[in-house]
Amino acid sequence: MRAMAFSQPGGVEVLQLMDLPRPNLADDEVLVEVKACALNHLDLWVRRGLPTPIPMPHIGGCEVAGLVAEVGPRVQGISPGQRVLISPGQSCLVCDWCSQGLDSCCEQYRIHGYQTQGGFAEYTKARAVDLLPISEAWSFVEWAAVPLTFVTAWNMLHDKARVQPNDTVVVFGASSGVGVAAIQIAKLAGARVFAVAGSEAKLRQAETLGADVLLNYQTQEIAKEVRAHTQGRGADIVVEHVGAALWPQALRCLGKNGRLVTCGATTGSKVDIDLRFFFTQQHAILGAYMGSRHALRQCLRLIEQRRMRPVIDSVFPLEQLPEAQKRMEDRAMFGKIVVTP
Ligand SMILES: [Zn+2]
Missing domain, CATH: 3.90.180.10 (Medium-chain alcohol dehydrogenases, catalytic domain)
Structure with a gap:
């Protein structure tokens, strides 16, 4: 063959x-x-x-x-x-x-x-x-x-970060396979979704998937914009897999009790955490690797029904x-x- x-x-x-x-x-x-x-x-x-x-x-x-x-x-x-x-x-x-x-x-x-x-x-x-x-x-x-990207994004948002209706979810790397799945899964869960990407063209496409707020990391300070759009509260969930290049921005997006969930390290795997903010703001950093067979079946059913694509x-x-x-x-x-x- x-x-x-x-x-x-x-x-x-x-x-x-x-x-x-x-x-x-x-x-x-x-x-x-x-x-x-x-x-x-x-x-x-x-x-x-x-x-x-x-x-x-x-x-x-x-x-x-x-x-x-x-x-x-x-x-x-x-x-x-x-x-x-x-x-x-x-x-x-x-x-x-x-x-x-x-x-x-x-x-x-x-x-x-x-x-x-x-x-x-x-x-x-x-x-x-x-x-x-x-x-x-x-x-x-x-x-x-x-299969791979949807099951991973489902694990990140549902099984790990426990997304709730009305949560603010910031999706870094919105144009990637995991990104396009995460936007749709978060929307379907009732969340308000911020898509972060590096070009206007990509952000317009993220909008067609349901993203509510579009942020360009080339021209905007992401954490500041997230605060501005949430009356200063910050995000409940940050979906991340870009790694070192955007990590400080990603962490600064988190509001109190915020969860950052990551499944990748495309731009580098060593990052810093300021523990003072980590515990006083009661943040959680969660790792996700793939997901369960149950999660995969959930995704396939929703895609079959055209509630995601x-x-x-x-x-x-x-x-x-x-x-x-x-x-x-x-x-x-x-x-x-x-x-x-
Ligand atoms: Zn086993």
């Missing part, structure tokens, strides 16, 4: 079109013909090299939508030709963490296309339990733009994965970049 893979870590130039064998199926696994696979920042970290051991040559790609091509002998209830999404987060399903819905704390937790071979190929495989049927309400490209930036043919990843590295996108084999 055709796959865009790499044999050693590095820049986009290490991605090569390779002819690799189709995955062999275990008894409980399913072969999926990839119709679309969305990009994530994680793909870039993995390609540049992480300490975690990964299969080589490595096929990235965490968010796969496609058709069931073949099923292992012990698989029931799934048949060839069925439209499916692969859950990007895969856990043991039985340990104490999994039983609490804290799937991503599971010792066996792995992300499809990171610790396994992923979807930048004609075929990929997963356990039958990690497949989620999808309807024709959205195209394969649109469905592929959903996938946001597609661009679609590239598989062979142009290097160009697609470059677009993500340059932060030129609004929403998801997707490749199709």
Whole structure:
């Protein structure tokens, strides 16, 4: 099968079109013909090299939508030709963490296309339990733009930060996959949403997703604007994944009892906290990594009902994965970049 893979870590130039064998199926696994696979920042970290051991040559790609091509002998209830999404987060399903819905704390937790071979190929495989049927309400490209970022944003806002109606939620990195999901999830929860991005064009797009207040970090002092729009109270929740570059601004947005929830460190991972403000203002800083299967199902239901929607930036043919990843590295996108084999 055709796959865009790499044999050693590095820049986009290490991605090569390779002819690799189709995955062999275990008894409980399913072969999926990839119709679309969305990009994530994680793909870039993995390609540049992480300490975690990964299969080589490595096929990235965490968010796969496609058709069931073949099923292992012990698989029931799934048949060839069925439209499916692969859950990007895969856990043991039985340990104490999994039983609490804290799937991503599971010792066996792995992300499809990171610790396994992923979807930048004609075929990929997963356990039958990690497949989620999808309807024709959205195209394969649109469905592929959903699972990882929506489940993460849901975990951040609902499971971690406990969003309430009338909360003020500031979404940094509003144009990213997590950003476009967070704006919609927060709006649906009844919150007032501030979108923070680096260009007017991106902010106009954030507005179409329901953002109430648009803030440009290139031209505005974000924390000051948030105070001005909240009668000096500040934000209840800040959704963050930009990391070091905007961290001081993000923290200063928080009002009393405010929660900052983060799932990334795109611009750097070392940040400062002034503990005096942290405890006197009773702030909370929460980390989120992926989310639960329940959260993913919630997101898929709401998207199926068109109460939220996938946001597609661009679609590239598989062979142009290097160009697609470059677009993500340059932060030129609004929403998801997707490749199709
Ligand atoms: Zn487990």
